[in-house]
Amino acid sequence: MSKAAKWSIFGLLLGVIIFLLSPSFKNLLSNTGFWNVKEQSLYLSGSIAIVFMVMSMLISVRFSFINNLAGGLDKAYIVHKWVGIWAFVFSIIHWFTDNWFIDICKELFILPPKVKGPSTISEFAKEVYSIGNDMVEYAFYVILIVLVIALIKRVPYHIFRYIHKTIPVIFLFIAYHAFTIQIKGAWFGSIGSYILSVVIFLGVIAAVMDLLQLIGFKHKVYAEVELCEHNENTKTIDLVLKPAEKFEYKAGQYVFLRFSHSKEPHPFSIASYNRDENKLRFVIKELGDFTSSLSSLVNNGDIVTVEGPYGNFIFEDNKANQIWVAGGIGITPFIARLEYLASSGKKVDNVDFFYSARGENQFPELEKLSEKSGVRFHYRNTTKDGRLNFNIIKEKIKDIKNTSLWYCGPASFGTALKNSAVSSGMSKKDIHYDSFDMR
Structure with a gap:
């Protein structure tokens, strides 16, 4: 239920x-x-x-x-x-x-x-x-x-x-x-x-x-923009913030950002994790009017209100094996998790990471981070290889009863994965996903 x-x-x-x-x-x-x-x-x-x-x-x-x-x-x-x-x-x-x-x-x-x-x-x-x-x-x-x-x-x-x-x-x-x-x-x-x-x-x-606008008031900090750069190849914006105070979070979580040119907060997954640097990195896809104009309206030195962290997409469970699946810009929480594993010196051997997107892999650091962390990385170019589906993923699953699925990406893709995983014997409680539908 x-x-x-x-x-x-x-x-x-x-x-x-x-x-x-x-x-x-x-x-x-x-x-x-x-x-x-x-x-x-x-x-x-x-x-x-x-x-x-x-x-x-x-x-x-x-x-x-x-x-x-x-x-x-x-x-x-x-x-x-x-x-x-x-x-x-x-x-x-x-x-x-x-x-x-x-x-x-x-x-x-x-x-x-x-x-x-x-x-x-x-x-x-x-x-x-x-x-x-x-x-x-x-x-x-x-x-x-x-x-x-x-x-x-x-x-x-x-x-x-x-x-x-x-x-x-x-x-x-x-x-x-x-x-x-x-x-x-x-x-x-x-x-x-x-x-x-x-x-x-x-x-x-x-x-x-x-x-009185007191929502999340205990979880708000101010941060300075250190970088706001547009990437023409990926149609994304690379945003780096420096919080005014120590900001604690877990890899995979997200925050609400409110910029000086907009009164409304917007949710973004944190795409970084470093214990030594108190910085937050975001990879933002240009999907609408707000995100498309972000790089032209936000400048280095601007002050941004950060509210959070939120979310339970933190890769913690009691299963022996994990399957990670990212679609498109859904890659961001996985980047944070890989950086966490790499920076903490942890090496795992129970994770298969599937990343599906159009064209060549636009995030080359994924392979290096995966290798350093022991994560088995599988990239699928949907333009050349067709869409990723659960039958392809299932080939890497040895014991589906003792495996959890972590997904972030398009909702339709996630629904198809969930249905196929359940049909194959995976419990619904072992399927984890992030949903950013705010209405």
């Missing part, structure tokens, strides 16, 4: 538990009439929706322990996407039940019962939660727009990111509604209310951290 599925099940169960421990559940058991079922289903769908929203907010602020639970920050983004989708699904159910559903029932002459006797809720209390009802109505439509934009891949990332920044503000309105609506259902004082209130409080903290 995937991490996203496990987190989704957890969010669903927590939302249901909150409802079961609330007065609404007791109310439902004592009155199973049509309109009461409809009323209490609002609290159920709302509880589940707010739990998923809070989970999404907590993941977005990049807490280390949450990243580890998700299997690394790159996997956390996948979980973030799915809990966000589930939050929206249950928000739709909640909204439909409270709006169109009532209108449809009235059209069918199924009218709600008239309230008998005076209300036990004061006018002031009614005003408090009524304000929340009004706010959340508008918030729902804004979230609808944001989610649609997030799912349309053709919308440029920078536009998506700017629009996505409205989410913390919207969440605060929703949090107010989720907290104050408990007045109407007489939830306060119940165990369900205590749990829900804590959940909402955690979400508010995450939203405020986002708004």
